[in-house]
Each structure stands twice: as structure tokens, then as C-alpha cells.
Amino acid sequence: MILPVIGIAVIPRDTLSFILKAMIIFIYIGGIILLYLHQKQTLELQKILLIGQSGVGKTQTYNYLKCKTIMNFDKFQLGKIGDLCIVDTPTMDLESSIANRENTISQFQKFFINFKNSISAIIIVVNFERTDIMKRKLIEIIKYFKKFQNMIYILITDFHLSEDHDNDKSKLLQSLQYLHPQGIIFLNKEENEQMIIEELNAIERKSTHQEFDINDTIFAIINEKMNASFMDQINLIIKSPNPLHEVLIKKNLQK
Numbered sequence: 598m599i600l601p602v603i604g605i606a607v608i609p610r611d612t613l614s615f616i617l618k619a620m621i622i623f624i625y626i627g628g629i630i631l632l633y634l635h636q637k638q639t640l641e642l643q644k645i646l647l648i649g650q651s652g653v654g655k656t657q658t659y660n661y662l663k664c665k666t667i668m669n670f671d672k673f674q675l676g677k678i679g680d681l682c683i684v685d686t687p688t689m690d691l692e693s694s695i696a697n698r699e700n701t702i703s704q705f706q707k708f709f710i711n712f713k714n715s716i717s718a719i720i721i722v723v724n725f726e727r728t729d730i731m732k733r734k735l736i737e738i739i740k741y742f743k744k745f746q747n748m749i750y751i752l753i754t755d756f757h758l759s760e761d762h763d764n765d766k767s768k769l770l771q772s773l774q775y776l777h778p779q780g781i782i783f784l785n786k787e788e789n790e791q792m793i794i795e796e797l798n799a800i801e802r803k804s805t806h807q808e809f810d811i812n813d814t815i816f817a818i819i820n821e822k823m824n825a826s827f828m829d830q831i832n833l834i835i836k837s838p839n840p841l842h843e844v845l846i847k848k849n850l851q852k
Contacts, residue, residue, distance in 0.1 A: 642677075642715060643717040643801060643806060644675065644684050644715055644717060645684065645797060647684060647722050647752070648689055648719055648722065648738060649688075650689060650734055651690070653723050653724045653754060654754030654755060656674075657754060658784060661790055662676075662797075663678065664677065664685075665677050665678070670708060671687075671707065671708070673685070673704075673708050679794070679798075680798075681801060686708075706811065706818070709811050713810070714808055714809070717748070718748050718749075718800050719745060719749050720752045721735055721738050721739060721742075721751050722752045723735050723752070723754070724754045725753050725755040725758055726755075731753070731769075732772070732773070735773070739776055741814065741816075742814075744810075744814050747779065748804070749777075750778055750779050750780045750781070751773060751776070751778045751780075752782045752784060753769065753783050755784070756783040756784055756785045757786050762783075769783075779803075780796075782796050
């Protein structure tokens with residue numbers, strides 16, 4: 598019996614090397630395309646920002662809502678719940694020191710510029726405690742967002758600590774109205790998170806999806822010419838032996 602001879606094609610080493618390189622390049626390009634599409638989708642996804650001072654419960658709220666993190670942008674954490682995108686922001690510290698103030702402005706400025714077309718609402722977070730302390734914490738944040746008054750909501754965390762929910766809620770709704778929020782949300786950890794998610798969905802539906810324009814706010818980009826002129830005056834003052842007021846007068850007369 599004669600067995601048939603099966604021929605096996607031998608691929609030349611150079612050809613095999615070329616095929617492997619082509620496959621690696623294809624996989625690499627495919628990965629870049631997928632990453633681009635993911636980032637593009639995240640950029641376009643409408644976002645609700647949780648903003649507040651340290652310790653008020655921003656990250657606690659993010660975790661309570663069981664957000665699935667889809668992106669980290671610097672110290673900003675973006676997470677999804679259904680069709681919502683919630684952003685856990687870094688501590689907003691604009692009062693304690695100049696260094697912290699400048700660092701905070703820089704962080705938020707970058708975020709606002711990159712996501713200017715996809716910010717639906719700003720939720721100022723404050724923890725439940727004495728009303729006067731809550732007011733102070735809220736004012737220290739809201740005063741920097743007056744331009745976006747129609748996008749501002751208040752979220753009160755730790756409301757499970759209240760001994761009389763109905764009475765405290767009624768008093769706070771009345772007491773905080775002078776800040777003109779679009780709404781006030783009370784987060785009680787003893788309740789199901791679905792109630793808060795429904796309120797956030799309602800906020801998203803009400804959003805006008807306007808561009809988040811930071812001009813004329815503390816987060817605005819300083820004009821380079823203005824900044825250069827300011828630095829020139831500072832350098833002139835430092836180098837001059839004359840008193841400060843004389844230097845400023847002379848500089849203004851030269852204009």
C-alpha cells in the first residue's frame with residue numbers, strides 16, 4: 598500500500614518575521630483607536646461634578662452611589678451609574694493659603710477647559726452639622742461659581758445623623774434658600790442609593806448643556822500680555838531704590 602505524501606509549506610523566516618511585525622502593528626493601532634474612542638465617549642458624556650471642601654463626603658458619595666470608574670483625570674475621578682457620569686473632584690481649597698489656592702485653581706482650570714462642553718451640573722457637597730458651619734462651608738465654595746448659578750445644587754451628606762429628619766430638612770430648605778440653589782439633596786446612608794440616583798437623573802434632564810465658560814471667573818486663563826505687564830511692574834519695583842508709590846506713579850505717567 599502506497600501512502601500519499603502530504604506537502605507542508607515552509608514559510609521563509611523573513612516572511613514570518615514580516616507577518617508577526619504586521620500583526621503587532623495592527624494590534625497596536627487597534628488599541629490606540631479603541632483608547633481614542635473611549636476617551637472621545639468620556640469627553641462627550643455629560644458630567645455632574647461633586648465639589649466641596651475636605652471631609653464633606655465627596656468620595657463617600659461617589660462610593661455610596663457605586664460609581665464604576667471609567668477615567669482618572671489628574672485627581673478627578675470619573676465614574677458611571679447607568680447613563681450618568683459623576684465626577685469626584687479634589688478638595689476645593691481656596692481660602693487656607695496662597696499656595697493651596699493657586700494649586701486648586703490650576704487643577705480645576707485644566708478640568709474645566711478639557712470638559713467645557715460636557716458639564717451638566719455642579720453639586721456643592723456639605724456634611725450635616727450645625728447650620729452656621731454648613732452655611733460658611735457652602736459660601737466659601739459658591740461665591741466662586743456665581744456665574745454658574747443656574748447649574749448649582751447642594752448635597753447634604755451624613756443626614757442619617759439627624760434626630761428629626763422631617764424637621765431638620767424643612768429648616769435647612771428654608772435656611773439655605775438665600776444661596777439660590779437649583780435644588781437641595783439629602784443623603785441618608787440608611788436609605789437606598791436609588792433615590793439619590795433618581796434625583797441626579799432629574800438634574801441631568803433639566804440641564805441646558807451649555808458651554809462651561811470660565812472667563813470672568815477665578816478659573817479664567819490670565820491674558821499673557823496682562824501677566825507680562827504685571828511682572829514688569831513687579832520687577833521694576835524690586836530693582837528700584839525709590840519708594841513703592843513713586844515707582845507706580847512714574848510707571849503710570851509713562852503710559
